[in-house]
Amino acid sequence: MAEVKSDIEIARAATKKPILEIGAKLGIPPEHLLPYGHDKAKISAEFISQQKGRQDGRLILVTAINPTPAGEGKTTTTVGLGDGLNRIGKKAVVCIREASLGPCFGVKGGAAGGGYAQVVPMEDINLHFTGDFHAITSAHNLLSALIDNHIYWGNEQNIDIRRIAWRRVMDMNDRGLRHIVGSLGGVANGFPRETGFDITVASEVMAILCLSTDLKDLEKRLGDIIIAYRRDKTPVFARDLKADGAMAVLLKDAMQPNIVQTLENNPAFVHGGPFANIAHGCNSVVATTTALKLADYVVTEAGFGADLGAEKFFDIKCRKAGLKPDAAVIVATARAMKMNGGVKKEDLGQENVDAVKKGCANLGRHVQNVKKFGVPVVVAINHFTLDTEAEIRAIKDYVATLGAEAILCKHWEQGSAGMEDLARKVVALAENGRSQFSPLYPDDMPLFHKIETIAKDIYHAGEVIADKSVRDQLRIWEDQGYGHLPICMAKTQYSFSTDPNLRGAPTGHTVPIREVRLSAGAGFVVVITGEIMTMPGLPKVPSSEKIFLNEQGFIEGLF
């Protein structure tokens, strides 16, 4: 094997084309590309609205098994498949999420793919990029400031200051902000109250931006945000503080999708980044639907494993945006199968075919789950250099027993040359028109019944348990007209169950609901099972310690 280069070295050595050329490949005229430097651009809202009525290309979802510390490479595979489709003569666009800034300074790990399947400029994408997340932070915190300001000046809306649901956000891993008492210091600073900060990707504004179809829709949804309750329990909306207009102004540019390129100079739309936990975790609706108008194939990914990510992609994003995916790719690795089969991380370098076979149960469950949505499935085995032929064979044989195919992919090492087989298979699946996509549950199913359906059909749980207060809350929302909303599950990504240590394919487990939250602007009900962390912390030795500008002014230490 040749010397292994780091992701940032490979990215820096890339021969990038001017972004106007990349846009031209998709027929976007230069005046509709708003450049950010020479290698990033936004696609104008005007151009996007002009594409209405054009036929859509094929939509391919890339999802994965439950993540393990071994790493699966979902984004890498998404980027590699996009390049692979272009290689075999299809006009393909990759649609992925933007990276959150905060975590970059915590633990290493980029969000722009890896090896020879990356989007560039990776440093920019992982840092400020085109400022979308900063705009979301500003819009969110403007609303926060308006709430305390409203109370300060007389509280005309009679907001109950103990029942303010809207916190503040920052795109930083800062545990010291999770729980604060604000407005201290006397009369001039307002009325002291408990509150806190979430990381920006966890903001409902982020989810709204990613689900809105245009600026009008965005403004309406921003107005629909429930910020607090009055003493009589009636909700106070962002609209009641006249915040929606100014918030939409702050998000005007951020709503326009970003176009960059892969290492092989193919177009990639990097836009939106809702937390895959308390939100739906997908690339923006505007980016995906625009890409579908411009390309034969759109390859997009969903957050976490298929139990969380694909389910929300289908039941929230596709349902709401009217998208019909033509095929799904489930990413697996021999290493992850071994971990699911009980092997420890330090022993992953050893061949262990039995562990692979045992761990395949997790993969099998995901394959069968995705099929429940009527979408044809193929498994991508993301190749790692120490994988053995026998291990790969074991996965392929297992997947064949499910009536599907597993294809070895070497995009990390070879770029699109290692992706031809999967690309051809995806085309075959998509073009035979077998996809009969439909969401898991209908809109008019009662909210608790929707939760049970996900828990039983996708997680294979035995039962869902919830306090009377949770059930009552769901019923109140149904009475208020929110019963038609889909469910956004917040669950550990490491297991089908709510126990992160339960690998494989457990059945008959119990799903306890701790809390339910209404995201009235985004348009879903968040169901929280177990602890969820909406503001991460930094590790003992943060990676920021090793990030710096070298003598040439290049960034070092960022992946």
Added chain:
Amino acid sequence: MAEVKSDIEIARAATKKPILEIGAKLGIPPEHLLPYGHDKAKISAEFISQQKGRQDGRLILVTAINPTPAGEGKTTTTVGLGDGLNRIGKKAVVCIREASLGPCFGVKGGAAGGGYAQVVPMEDINLHFTGDFHAITSAHNLLSALIDNHIYWGNEQNIDIRRIAWRRVMDMNDRGLRHIVGSLGGVANGFPRETGFDITVASEVMAILCLSTDLKDLEKRLGDIIIAYRRDKTPVFARDLKADGAMAVLLKDAMQPNIVQTLENNPAFVHGGPFANIAHGCNSVVATTTALKLADYVVTEAGFGADLGAEKFFDIKCRKAGLKPDAAVIVATARAMKMNGGVKKEDLGQENVDAVKKGCANLGRHVQNVKKFGVPVVVAINHFTLDTEAEIRAIKDYVATLGAEAILCKHWEQGSAGMEDLARKVVALAENGRSQFSPLYPDDMPLFHKIETIAKDIYHAGEVIADKSVRDQLRIWEDQGYGHLPICMAKTQYSFSTDPNLRGAPTGHTVPIREVRLSAGAGFVVVITGEIMTMPGLPKVPSSEKIFLNEQGFIEGLF
């Protein structure tokens, strides 16, 4: 008089040229202009470093009398003078500060000039612009997060958590964040402590960015920031937490000056925005020095009135960057003279020559002060439509008695056509080589003596009073090697004295020092007289309520 258009209407009707054309006027090749859309760009650090050794153009400072509620139009005059110089055949660049986002949603008032003397695109400049302030917010808050994280993981540096000097910042008017208790909620969230947020422009990171000569200098200054003290009173630096490298990475793009254009398609560098109160309040050193390499004339402004803004421009920015201003323009208005002469705001529409004459004392003091720095002075009378000939005559006659000239300027109404006289006068002053600039006090004067020099020579105070603790602190800093630093005065901008209601030209007053702060990274000692507000609040009816996107997608309500 024709129908008066709003600033945003005039700005929107502007015929903008592509920013690459504007850059070409200054000889900046397209590959060294990093576009942000088609009407904004950053100038590459590489191009800037290539200009070293070129001859500098002339530097003109625009400053003003003490601000009054009548409005003086300092930025408007700066922009108008730039256009005026271009009109009479000089290659001129305007260098102004960027706008802070937060205040846009509070009280109306733009930061991009007004009438027919504006820089465009004004909406962008007043909102996210090229993301510089967001980058500063991120860099500042990364350091904040690293401090609490360091303590959380064992506090190797023995930081005294009662003596942490570094707060957090947000670019929002949010009084609820002025004073908080953070890290609440139990063991996982750290050690509870009092802290708070300032607005981003008040960050020392902002001051550092504006005074740094290049990325190396920036990184060094970031490392020099004092974040806290140990139990033994020794300072803990940002460098001790290895924060400087990652902070510089976050600021890499923000360090590159932004180029936009005036309504008359002349280049304007809009870069940096340090609070004119607790910082020095000028356009960045990088922007100003780069402009001087590319133009015959650079017109720049300083914050507030000349007692604060010009003094800091001369004693901090020019001293540190080795700049030698060739002339200074002091902006005054007949309205402001009347207010200084005792007229109430509601009576400003009435002619009152006696009040103008009486109020001229304030202007006269500023003229004489600026001359103390060896810089030739001209007064610009920014014309308002209700000014009478007799009032203008009174100002002109008064200024003539000081051995200077006052020139009526109609740039707000006419653009550069109303600015020819001032432009010619400025050229005459600058080109006769009369400027003998030197700062007010030498580096090696003791810190307290520097403060007394400013108070007596500029404010015409009788004495400076300070507690022993303040004097001791200054001496400790001198012992630690900070005695050579200049002073950054924080004082009310409304008066030469520390009493905002004392207009005119008071003498013999007392300057009480409440507190001193060391900005070791920026490189100055902040001296606080009276209350200073580092986090503003919103008014009862914030202007955000009237800001929205209209049917065409244009921003309404922003000025």
